[in-house]
Amino acid sequence: MTDDADEPASDRWAPIRTAGRWGVHARTHLTVLAIVVVAELIGEISFPVGPGQVVLLPMLYAVVIGILVTYNVLGRYVDPLRKIVSKDVSRVSSPLLIIALMPLGVKYGTLVAPAFNQLVEAGPAFVLQEFGNLGTILLALPLALALGLKREAIGSAVSIAREPTLGVITDKYGIDSPEGRGVLGTYLTGTVLGTVFFGLLGGFAPATGIHPLALSMACGMGSASMMTACSASLAQTVSSVPEDQILSFAATSNLLTGITGLYMVLLVGLPVITRLYRVLEPVVGRDA
Amino acid sequence: MSDTTQMETGRFALNSLKMLLVVGILTLVANSIGPETGFRAGFVESIPGMGLIVLIGLVALLLGRAIPLDLPAFAYAMIIAFALALPFSPVQGPFLGYVERVDFLATTTPILAYAGLSIGLQTGRMKEVSWKLVVVAVFVFFGTYFGSALIAQAVLSAQGLI
Structure with missing residues (x-):
């Protein structure tokens, strides 16, 4: 098979090809350069709100500006913008996101190595907190049923729905099923709002009194960008635990979730939620 | 992940290297604008560290393609850097010395900028x-x-x- 077959969906790496595509690459990377410069010049802003702290890091401005300038948001109304930041720019950015994660991965590796002994000590907590994912079921399933959702509730509440969950549910029920619509809802909401949500939560969470190390483990949910936003703002808020330790605990937990996440959904989450659904639906469920 | 229409490995490596260099430059720009904290260094002083990062990134991306474990390339980058930074690694000292000049937060800004732009593809579906x-x-x-x-x-x- 040649790599110039015009099937963008079949190879997620196809957009990174530069041959004959210098224009779109220049527009993409210069847009990112502009966003990075603006975001870094604004710099970190933090202020107390109630019991917690709002921590705004350059990465949060970058994701918000990035979404705003796309063809589908501001570009829809501003013609010159849509010509520069076109749909192809968004297509190129999709695999570039994976490539741009490499420097962060290396940085995390260098943070984890010195903390290795502490991480091994905390091993049991790392493994057991993976079951914390089930907290989504206990909290979100009753709510989903109370809102009048039926089988959608299973897909939407089973897990935080990063790629492995999306795969399991789509595989089992099909993406056009109610369960599929539910999982897609949680997946898309996480994609669009997750970073900002967890970036803000990281600053507020210490106000609950839960220890910063436990909070940093919880930041690892199977999404590198959500974990980074969560742990970076947590680290900026907390002074009792060194920043490097918070970041390394979060990164390790995230790596673990990346490995166990699929099995957690398949072997634990899905059996639990389908049984609980049968019990709860007649009680809490209502006709929408 | 095993796709029959994937671009062949040599071309993938070359294109990835180009993209890694772009990301490297963007990260160094972020690194030189952000606040002076810890070991964060200027643009030129951070180039050797970024060179190492780009190299590890390339290996990680290739491993992500070659190893059928469904682990993201991000995990391989983390594991390689982790191994090099362990106390009994013979290169620990120089490796950490160069890489720590690139600040952690500086690496996050380009990622989220690309993430934001790519989310544009999904915002339409949010209406559903x-x-x-x-x-x-x-x-x-x-x-x-x-x-x-x-x-x-x-x-x-x-x-x-x-």
Whole structure:
């Protein structure tokens, strides 16, 4: 098979090809350069709100500006913008996101190595907190049923729905099923709002009194960008635990979730939620 | 992941290297604008460290393609850097010395800029998601976060670590 077959969906790496595509690459990377410069010049802003702290890091401005300038948001109304930041720019950015994660991965590796002994000590907590994912079921399933959702509730509440969950549910029920619509809802909401949500939560969470190390483990949910936003703002808020330790605990937990996440959904989450659904639906469920 | 229409490995490596160099430059720009904290260094002083990062990134991307474990390339980058930075690694000193000049937060800004631009592809589909599913998703976020945090808290305090 040649790599110039015009099937963008079949190879997620196809957009990174530069041959004959210098224009779109220049527009993409210069847009990112502009966003990075603006975001870094604004710099970190933090202020107390109630019991917690709002921590705004350059990465949060970058994701918000990035979404705003796309063809589908501001570009829809501003013609010159849509010509520069076109749909192809968004297509190129999709695999570039994976490539741009490499420097962060290396940085995390260098943070984890010195903390290795502490991480091994905390091993049991790392493994057991993976079951914390089930907290989504206990909290979100009753709510989903109370809102009048039926089988959608299973897909939407089973897990935080990063790629492995999306795969399991789509595989089992099909993406056009109610369960599929539910999982897609949680997946898309996480994609669009997750970073900002967890970036803000990281600053507020210490106000609950839960220890910063436990909070940093919880930041690892199977999404590198959500974990980074969560742990970076947590680290900026907390002074009792060194920043490097918070970041390394979060990164390790995230790596673990990346490995166990699929099995957690398949072997634990899905059996639990389908049984609980049968019990709860007649009680809490209502006709929408 | 095993796709028959994938570009061949040589071309993938070359294109990835070009993209890694672009990302490297963007990260160094972020690194030189951000606040002077810790070991963060200027643009030129950070180039050797970024060179190492680009090299590890390329290996990680190739491993992600070659190893059928479904692990993201991000995990391989982390594992390679982890191995090089361990106390008994012969290159630990120079490796950490160069890489620490690139600040952690500086690496995050380009990532999220690309993430934001690529989310544009999905914002149209958000209209198909009912507000109820968005509300449920927010509860899912809270549930998974505090579910994990409470278990970790219980286990760490039972072990006497906190």
